[in-house]
Structures are given as structure tokens and as C-alpha cells.
Amino acid sequence: MTPPINLSPGERVAWNRTAGLTWLWPVGAVLTIAGVVVTVLAGDSTAAYVGVPLGVALVIVGTVRVNVDASGVSVAPVVAPFVRRRIPLDQIENAWAKRTTLTELHGFGYRIQPGRHAVALRPGDALWLKLKSGREFVVTTDDAASAAGLIEALLRRDEDMRSL
The missing domain is CATH 1.20.5 (Single alpha-helices involved in coiled-coils or other helix-helix interfaces)
Known part of the structure; x- marks a missing residue:
């Protein structure tokens, strides 16, 4: 984690x-x-x-642009930003970063697998999301640890706000 x-x-x-x-x-x-x-x-x-x-x-x-903010995570092709995958923060259970292989994600590109969707453009650093639905979403990107840390902080802050 x-x-x-x-x-x-x-x-x-x-x-x-x-x-x-x-x-x-x-x-x-x-x-x-x-x-x-x-x-x-x-x-x-x-x-x-x-x-x-x-x-x-x-x-x-x-090439895709990966964004993380208080609204959640979005991934969109740079040349076609209207084709966007958005995951609202309230649908994310937790996030982590790990080194990932294309074999682990079953190949290159937008991969749809049982229990997991992935945007796999290269091996290496990847942002992993566990969704409240039980599914996973993965995107390979540099500095995935910072993205995961920000998501975890936003999730924790939302929990703290709900408990007040």
C-alpha cells in the first residue's frame, strides 16, 4: 500500500x-x-x-494524459481527449503503485479482463486502483507512487470530512 x-x-x-x-x-x-x-x-x-x-x-x-485530483482519476488520449475514462474518487477504495509487466496486464493497449481494465503502454511503473465494485483499474505511468499517494490522501480527507 x-x-x-x-x-x-x-x-x-x-x-x-x-x-x-x-x-x-x-x-x-x-x-x-x-x-x-x-x-x-x-x-x-x-x-x-x-x-x-x-x-x-x-x-x-x-500517448495518454493521466490526471488525479479531488474529482478522481481520468485517462485520455492526448490526440483525442474526448475519449476519456473517468473514475470518480467516491468509486475508489484504495490506490497503490507497483512495477508492472505487459504480461501481467495481458498485453499492450486498452485491456479489458475479468475484474480489471488496464491502459498498458509500456512495462514499469503503474498506478493500480481497487474500485469499490471489486474491479481494478491500472494505468502504466511514470511517478505512479505520487499519484497513488495523492489518491490515498484525498480518500482519507474525504473519510475525515464524513466523520465530522
């Missing part, structure tokens, strides 16, 4: 990081452009049906 950070009553705090793989953007862009060029030059739309959607998907999922 990650220890909470110290928060003063009423203190407003937020944590955010951009997480992703820098090579996905250029690969996605090349695939998209190649699909269009091959379609135009060869007159065969097969390249567009394969290259363009794959390239666009790589660009969209290649």
Missing part, C-alpha cells in the same frame, strides 16, 4: 503525467500516409482499409 501524502484541510491539489511510447506516433503517421498514398497510386483500396485505421489507432492510443 502506498502511504498518503499530507494534505491540509481545503488544500487543492492535482497530479498529471503524459504517458506513452514516442515511437507510436511516427509509425502511426507513416501507416496512415502509406495507406492513402498506395490507394491513390495503385488504385487499390485494400491499403486504405488496413493502413489508415491501424495508423490512426496507433496515433490515438500512443
Whole structure:
């Protein structure tokens, strides 16, 4: 379990990081452009049906922004921020950080598994959330310990406010 950070009553705090793989953007862009060029030059739309959607998907999922504040946790692609996963603070039971492998999360990308959803863009530091529903949510990001500590502090502060 990650220890909470110290928060003063009423203190407003937020944590955010951009997480992703820098090579996905250029690969996605090349695939998209190649699909269009091959379609135009060869007159065969097969390249567009394969290259363009794959390239666009790589660009969209290649980098996400992870935010933690008093409202909870949100994860959104940098190039498509309207496609956002929000987890309100009142749905989180606890949070912790740990080193995680892609094998542990069953692969790369947005992973849906029994009891767990994950945004897995690389191995390493990850923010783990245990939700009150019993499910887990995981996102790989640098400095996950600070995010987990902030969530724990916000949860503790909410508990203290309810007990007054």
C-alpha cells in the first residue's frame, strides 16, 4: 500500500503525467500516409482499409494524459481527449503503485479482463486502483507512487470530512 501524502484541510491539489511510447506516433503517421498514398497510386483500396485505421489507432492510443485530483482519476488520449475514462474518487477504495509487466496486464493497449481494465503502454511503473465494485483499474505511468499517494490522501480527507 502506498502511504498518503499530507494534505491540509481545503488544500487543492492535482497530479498529471503524459504517458506513452514516442515511437507510436511516427509509425502511426507513416501507416496512415502509406495507406492513402498506395490507394491513390495503385488504385487499390485494400491499403486504405488496413493502413489508415491501424495508423490512426496507433496515433490515438500512443500517448495518454493521466490526471488525479479531488474529482478522481481520468485517462485520455492526448490526440483525442474526448475519449476519456473517468473514475470518480467516491468509486475508489484504495490506490497503490507497483512495477508492472505487459504480461501481467495481458498485453499492450486498452485491456479489458475479468475484474480489471488496464491502459498498458509500456512495462514499469503503474498506478493500480481497487474500485469499490471489486474491479481494478491500472494505468502504466511514470511517478505512479505520487499519484497513488495523492489518491490515498484525498480518500482519507474525504473519510475525515464524513466523520465530522
